Amino acid sequence: MGVTLPRRKPRNILLSVMYRLGKLPFASDRTKFKIYLNLEWIFDRLAHEMSYRMYSSADHPFRVQSREFLLELLSPEHTVLDLGCHEGDLTVFLAETAKAVVGIDHNKDVINRARLRHQRRNLEFHHGEARAFLEDHDKRYDVLVLSGVLEHLDEPRQFLARFKDRFAFIYIEVPDFDRYLLNHYRQHQGVDLIYSDADHVSEFDRFELRELLTSCGLEILKEMYIHGVQKIWCRVTSLPEAENDPRRC
Secondary structure, three states: OOOOOOOOOOOOHHHHHHHHHHOOOOOOHHHHHHHHHHHHHHHHHHHHHHHHHHOOOOOOHHHHHHHHHHHOOOOOOOEEEEEOOOOOHHHHHHHHHOOEEEEEEOOHHHHHHHHHHOOOOOEEEEEOOHHHHHHHOOOOEEEEEEEOOHHHOOOHHHHHHHHHHHEEEEEEEEEOHHHOOHHHHHHHHOOOOOOOOOOOOOOOOHHHHHHHHHHOOEEEEEEEEEOOEEEEEEEEOOOOOOOOOOOOO
């Protein structure tokens, strides 16, 4: 929901100070541009991290939108595997609708907290690496949830190729590189602070992610781009045998 504002805005002292500092001849325009891009990244990160102290997990806008998106797609008959579940805030919501849900995370501490905080008869949490868990367990699930996972993988295409056939549907949630033009400025200017997390290997733009998913035989059924995140619900399909694309999974 947007906002309606008076045409005359209250004066912001910090904004006025920054404008005046920007007019000082302390550096070239190119250098100032990079400084502004870095400052924007830093304060955006600090504000986002602070938000988790301002909102509970139940009403944080970042999670509320994901829950509403998935609510329309999950069925009471679905079994779900949530890889990279962290403390289970999304996982426990999935268990409110789905028949059975399993959450996996490589961080033992967050899994222990998830087990303490979220206890339901149809919900399990396991400690382990995503790839290792899938290789050690051949059970099939209706839905694979990859929320904040693909961007951490060295070879996301190979990961999807290896395991996608275990599932009927896959939910993908990754940061949206196209969420604003500043990321493209950073790319053009060679600014180091261009990632959304220091552990990310990929920052997907919208065209790149769609190409990755469709080339792996995933049919995109629903997509949403909001709050700096790409949310995509896919159905696993078979690739045409005649297709000879080296980018294929």
